[in-house]
Amino acid sequence: MTPLDWSVLAIYLVGIVAFGIWSGRGSTKIDDFFLAGREMRWWAVGLSVMATQISAITFVGTTGQAYTDGMRFLVFYFGLPFAMVILCVTLVPFFYRAGVFTAYQYLEQRFDARTRTLTSLLFQLQRGMAVGVTLYAPSLVLSVILGWSEQATILLMGGSTVAYVMYGGNKSVIWTDVVQMAIIWFGIFLCLGVAVWQLPAEFGFGDALALAQAQGRLDVIDTSTSLTQPYTLWGGLIGGLFLMLSYFGCDQSQVQRYLAGATLGQSRLSLLFNAFLKVPMQFIILLTGVLVFVFYHFDRPPMIWNSVDQARLEEQAPPDRLHDVQQRFTRAHEQREAAAREYARGRAAGASPEAYVAAEREVLAARADAVALLQEVKGDAKRYNDTNYIFPTYIVSKLPKGFAGLVIAVIFAAAMSTLAGEFNSLATATMIDFYKRFVRNDGGDVHEMRVSRLMTVGWGAFACVIALQAGRLGSAIEVVNRFGSYFYGSILGVFALAVLTRRANGAGAFFGLFVGMASVALVANFTAVHFLWYNVVGAVSVFVSGLLISALRRG
Amino acid sequence: MEPRPVRREDVAGDETVPIFGTWRGIYAAVIVCALLVMGAVALFQGTRW
Known part of the structure; x- marks a missing residue:
């Protein structure tokens, strides 16, 4: 990296924190702090939804995966547009009209307090550990690429994100996401353009694609009906649909983004905006990875990317x-x-x-x-596995002066936008589903804002601690993430019971959730079924068992 | 026990959908667009470059 690159990176970091603090000014109530005053426009919320989903590891990991394995990962997103339409018709109107802060709060209105508390607790457990990984993974890559210590990148990334989220809450999250998404889009097109431009003079874009095709790097659609094979068309369409329904419909880090919409229509449009753009965007990211693969035919790559x-x-x-x-x-x-x-x-x-x-x-x-x-x-x-180092290595060693700093800023932007949404949603779940529900509900605006900010700092500090210990906690984190995959689809089953039928009751939802998690645990431990199908198993098990338990408990 | 959250009512303008006119129209557009994108990806994969 040249001094120009370092300057670009520094300007980004200082600028985004300053902008985050400025855009979040005027938050005096938790309604402002957690739901941005419920006055956001669809395009801002839509970009924030997109930015929260695209983490730094999505950005560097998928380009690296395209380099080594091709573009088959794209099918992972094929269910997303359909999921968005289903959510706009089903869950989003319920959340909006209920006037809730968290998705789980709605479950108390529909079922009972224990269902709400359990689902919120599961979300905080899993997302809390996952946010540590969200911070650790890019920090590790960037520390190697920039020659910094892991601790420095973790604290810089985590600390600067906490600074503006703590001050401005969801308003800061959404507006910084808008800027960060613009930077990410610019960076993606820049990388794609540079990758094509750096091919040997006699090579055109078609030649590069022909080479990639000969190596199977352009294969996306695999119509195999195997449940054990990763990234088949059906896995993407059906498994991906359930995964996206769970993520966008039941995960507070996403629900909170669109609850900030000024009207129900604005919330819906923000999701549909993603339905239109997500697959093409992911296609471009993967294609960039494929072109980097072709580029390294004509420039000796490192034997080891780390x-x-x-x-x-x-x-x-x-x-x-x-x-x-x-x-x-x-x-x-x-x-x-x-x-x-x-x-x-x-x-x-x-x-x-x-x-x-x-x-x-x-x-x-x-x-x-x-x-x-x-x-x-x-x-x-x-x-x-050094796949995550491929793209950052390319950026730092092959991009023209100034561009490398910009694309490293893109990686920071991708990481910080996800972290910001997660810190904010974790603080919301703790504040609304636990503190205000069980500890104190009449503290007044000043007290509630102070506690909300403290919780944001608390979750930020927790993420930093997990990230700093991640090297030692490796297997524990894997267990937690695995545990997360057990209940993700199961929580979707609970929400399906809430909005699709009047026959389900609290007992059905609560005990059905355990049946769902047990079913997924069985499938995960005793079969070779690919993880994309876990959410289908969990959601269907909860829905069926929840209806049965409801019928029995009613009788 | 916390008080029940204040219900949010649908407001005029919720049914105004830019470009596509109605919600049904935009949902159909999303689905058609998703199918077209998948078709384009299949074409991209199947083309002999």
């Missing part, structure tokens, strides 16, 4: 073995470059990509050698 690990390999590996591995990798890269040029030249005349595909296999084998040597050096037998 520069700290690469340096460790160079320092600690036996020199003769390191030399052999490097030689093999360089030779494989040169052969692939030659084969790619040969194929691109001859493809119009019907040339076969066989030699080029074989050359790619040799590159992968050479890299596998390097990874095996690294693991030997580290004494670590776990599956090695």
Whole structure:
């Protein structure tokens, strides 16, 4: 990074905190603080919904995944437009008319206090741990890329986000999300343009796509009906639909965004805005990753994308073995470059990509050698994955001066927009579903604002602690995230019981939730069904068992 | 026990949908657009570049 890049990054960080504080001024009641005074326009809420969903790891992870595995991840989003329409017709009007702050508050109106408390508690447990990961994952990548300590990136990212969310609440979250989303869109198109522009002069966009296609990187739609295979069309359409219904309909971090809409229509339009744009946006992000893959045919990529690990390999590996591995990798890269040029030249005349595909296999084998040597050096037998480092490495080493700083700012923006929404929604759930429900409800505006701000700081501090300990808590975090996947669909089942039928009662919803979580736990532990289907299992189990329990308890 | 939240009433203008006129119209547009995007992706994948 050049001084210009550092300046761009610094201007972004200072600017976004200042803007967040400025845009959130005037919040005097929790209605302002948590729901932005319920006066936001659809386009601002829509951009905030989008920004909350696109985390930094979505941005660097999916480009990296496209590099290594192609664009098949796109089907993950195929259910989203349909989910948005279903939510606009079903849950959104109920939430809006009920005048609630949290989705779970509505469950007390419809069922009982224990159902509300349990669902809110589950949300806070899972989201609270997940926000630590949301902070840790990009901080780890950025610390390697920028040469900072992990602690510095965690505290910078977490602290600057808490600063404006604590001051301005949801209004700050939404307006900063609007700016951050603009920066993210600009960054995405910039990366796409630069990736095309940096191809060798004789290579056009079509040639790049032809190379990617020959390596299977453009495969998206797989019509397999297997439940165990990841990212099939049906998994995306049905599993993805349920996942998106759960996320946008029952997760407070999203519900809170559209509850800030000035009218029911504005809330609905904000979701439909995402329905139109999300899949094309994700397509562009993945395509950028694919073009980076093609770019590195003509520019020798690092053997190991994590520069700290690469340096460790160079320092600690036996020199003769390191030399052999490097030689093999360089030779494989040169052969692939030659084969790619040969194929691109001859493809119009019907040339076969066989030699080029074989050359790619040799590159992968050479890299596998390097990874095996690294693991030997580290004494670590776990599956090695440095996918998240691919795109940031490309940004820092290959983008023109000034652009690298901007795209690193995009990664910060993606992380901070998600964190902001999560801090704000966690504070809301704690304040509304616990503090005001069980501790004190008549504190007055000044007291409630003070407690709300304290809770925002508390959740921010909790996220920082989790992120700082994440290296040591690795398996615990995995357990919590796994636990989260058990109840995500199950909570959707509870909301389905609430709005789709009058026959369900509190007992059905409460005990049905446990049946749903147990069903998902069974499927997850005793079958190889892909996780995209867990939400279907959870939601359907809760709905069916909830109706049965309701009938029994009524009788 | 907290007081019940104040109900929010639908306000005039909620049924005004930009460009598409009605809610039914915009929902149909979203679904048609989603299907077209999927079709375009399939075409992108199937085209011999």
